[in-house]
Amino acid sequence: MNDVFISYAHIDDQPMMEGQRGWISQFHRSLEVRMAQLLGQEMKIWRDPKLNGSDLFEAALVRQFSDSKVLVSVLTPRYVRSEWCRRELEEFVRVADTQGVVTAENRSRVFKVVKTPVAEQEIPPSLAGLFSRLLGFDFYEVDSETGRLREFDESLGVVMRQRFFERIYDLAHEICTVLKAFEPSATASGAARPAGKTVYLAATTFELQPERDRLRRELLERGHRVLPEAPLPLLTSDL
Numbered sequence: 001m002n003d004v005f006i007s008y009a010h011i012d013d014q015p016m017m018e019g020q021r022g023w024i025s026q027f028h029r030s031l032e033v034r035m036a037q038l039l040g041q042e043m044k045i046w047r048d049p050k051l052n053g054s055d056l057f058e059a060a061l062v063r064q065f066s067d068s069k070v071l072v073s074v075l076t077p078r079y080v081r082s083e084w085c086r087r088e089l090e091e092f093v094r095v096a097d098t099q100g101v102v103t104a105e106n107r108s109r110v111f112k113v114v115k116t117p118v119a120e121q122e123i124p125p126s127l128a129g130l131f132s133r134l135l136g137f138d139f140y141e142v143d144s145e146t147g148r149l150r151e152f153d154e155s156l157g158v159v160m161r162q163r164f165f166e167r168i169y170d171l172a173h174e175i176c177t178v179l180k181a182f183e184p185s186a187t188a189s190g191a192a193r194p195a196g197k198t199v200y201l202a203a204t205t206f207e208l209q210p211e212r213d214r215l216r217r218e219l220l221e222r223g224h225r226v227l228p229e230a231p232l233p234l235l236t237s238d239l
Contacts, residue, residue, distance in 0.1 A: 196223035
């Protein structure tokens with residue numbers, strides 16, 4: 001059984017320059033290393049490195065991601081347009097729902113990684129409903145002066161490299177929490193939460209997001225539970 005399956009659009013792993021690694025390849029390796037460091041053992045992260053949308057949606061491939069404990073969806077404009085990616089996500093959720101284990105430790109087994117933001121109206125309804133319930137891990141920021149998008153990438157200088165690894169650390173911590181719930185000892189004992197506090201960490205304006213992320217990371221590392229653990233509704237009545 002795979003620990004993690006990465007669902008992504010293949011165009012998003014094309015390097016900008018010859019000889020460089022693609023973004024997905026960087027992401028895969030960094031996440032794998034950090035998770036192994038946190039759990040103290042090698043982790044099995046799988047992604048399809050060569051198939052494309054013209055290939056048959058074979059049963060062997062379906063088993064690779066439907067047997068995984070966690071699915072990471074790398075959200076980009078191409079991802080939401082890809083029928084292949086949509087089917088990967090829907091099949092994973094269908095199998096998890098059949099098994100009765102869509103969540104673990106009150107966290108979804110589907111993680112949303114936003115590499116390149118996509119307008120809500122561009123996301124197919126079948127994906128929008130699921131993504132709206134997931135806290136995303138944004139691997140980008142918006143320049144407050146120019147409004148220009150800047151993606152976190154190892155190859156784009158020291159600051160973007162630091163942002164990239166900070167977000168990898170955040171994602172790895174959350175995934176490891178879910179994976180621990182699958183360990184035999186955790187299943188048998190009910191895996192009680194660490195004896196920390198429950199802290200509500202309010203949202204901030206965009207320019208303060210790095211400071212909020214750092215505070216959230218420190219609280220989690222000290223064994224506290226940080227809320228909200230899912231996106232809050234935008235309508236006052238729903239909130």
